[in-house]
Amino acid sequence: MLRLSPVPIDVGQERQFYDGWYAQFQTASDDALLCNLETFRRDISDPRSPGFERRLLHQTALEHLLAFPISGCNVLDYCCGTGDWGLMLGCLGANVTLLDLSPVAIQVALRRAKLSGVEGRVRGVAADASNLACFRDSEFDLIFGSAAVHHTVKYPGAVEELVRVLRPGGRLILAETYGNNRLLNFVRRLRWRISGLADDAGEDVLLSDSDLARLLQHFRTSRVMPLNFLAMTKRLFRGRFANPVVLQTLRSLEAADRTLLRICPPLRRYCGEVVVVAEK
Ligand SMILES: C[S@@+](CC[C@H](N)C(=O)[O-])C[C@H]1O[C@@H](n2cnc3c(N)ncnc32)[C@H](O)[C@@H]1O
Structure with missing residues (x-):
């Protein structure tokens, strides 16, 4: 029988999985690795790009990131992967970790930093977010995480470490999957199983309101902005947004969401993605 429930994994398994995953970028061309605000915006606005599927989530997060001066800010790109967000902020003058x-x-992200001309403002640290002894208390003005916190909340101490390294008055901005919708969670897990995604990918936690509450209790103010309810069916069209019929369908679903979520706010918690903005 198909088993949908997640299997607990440890940090070593997750590290090994992602080392293997990111190895594919080690042979990428210099052009493909360049990263700045322009390449970032192109990725989310071009229906042929992989970033297009998450454009509402990423546009919303970007607006909140750029709502305050970035230049000179000490930014932590939390669970950065190949560093798109941190490098883009580095190009805008932030000092990025x-x-x-x-x-x-980290190796790939630092090569990208050099290619993008921001190596002087960017450092890379390979470490487990549940033990950030490498950072001082209050070291960062801004912590940003994309598809990040749902990987780390399962590790004891990770929430506390994130809070510790952010200065009082500092901001936390997250672009995350949102996991209150049981039907959507069931479909997600079914898809992962069918596609053979390994448990070690660490997708076992689908960030719900209770996970967020555990994090946000440490913050003075917070705003949770759910996105995409009907439009989560976009996952069925992955890689096909350049098709005009698919694109029009997506736009119609997004328009329907705008109306539905305005007239029925309780539905918001069942959206599939979320932007969180909090101040410590
Ligand atoms: C889905 S990827 C997101 C990467 C990137 N933020 C992005 O948006 O493309 C999740 C990342 O979390 C990292 N990660 C998972 N557990 C972690 C931990 N305990 N400490 C630090 N990073 C972790 C993984 O290595 C992986 O790069």
Whole structure:
């Protein structure tokens, strides 16, 4: 029988999985690795790009990131992967620390920093987010995480470490999957199983309101902005957004969401993605 429930994994398994995953970028061309605000915006606005599927989530997070001056800010790109967000902020003048469990991810992200001309403002740290002894208390003005916290909340101490390294008055901005919708969670897990996604990918936690409450209790103010209810069916069209019929369908679903979520706010908690903005 198909088993949908997640299997607990440890940090070593997750590191090994992501080292293997990010190894594919080690042979990428210099052009493909360049990263700045322009390449970032192109990725989310071009229906042929992988970033297009998450454009509402990423546009919303970007607006909140750029709502305050970025230049000179000490930013932690939390679980940075290959560093798109941190490098883009580095190009805007931030002093960026790229943090990821995977040394291979950090290696790729630092090569990208050099290619993008921001190596002087960017450092990389390969470490487990549940033990950030490498950082001082209050070291960062801004912590940003994309598809990040749902990987780390399962590790004891990770929430406390995130809070510790953010200065009082500092901001936390997250772009995350949202996991209150049981039907959507069932479909997600079914899809992962069918596609053979390994348990070690660490997708076992689908960030719910209770996980967020555990994090946000440490913050003075917080705003949770759910996105995409009907439009989560976009997952069925992955890689096909350049098709005009698919694109029009997606736009219609997004328009329907805008109306539905305005007239029925309780539905918001069943959306599939969320942007969180909090101040410590
Ligand atoms: C889905 S990827 C997101 C990467 C990137 N933020 C992005 O948006 O493309 C999740 C990342 O979390 C990292 N990660 C998982 N557990 C971690 C931990 N305990 N400490 C630090 N990073 C971790 C993984 O190595 C992986 O790069």
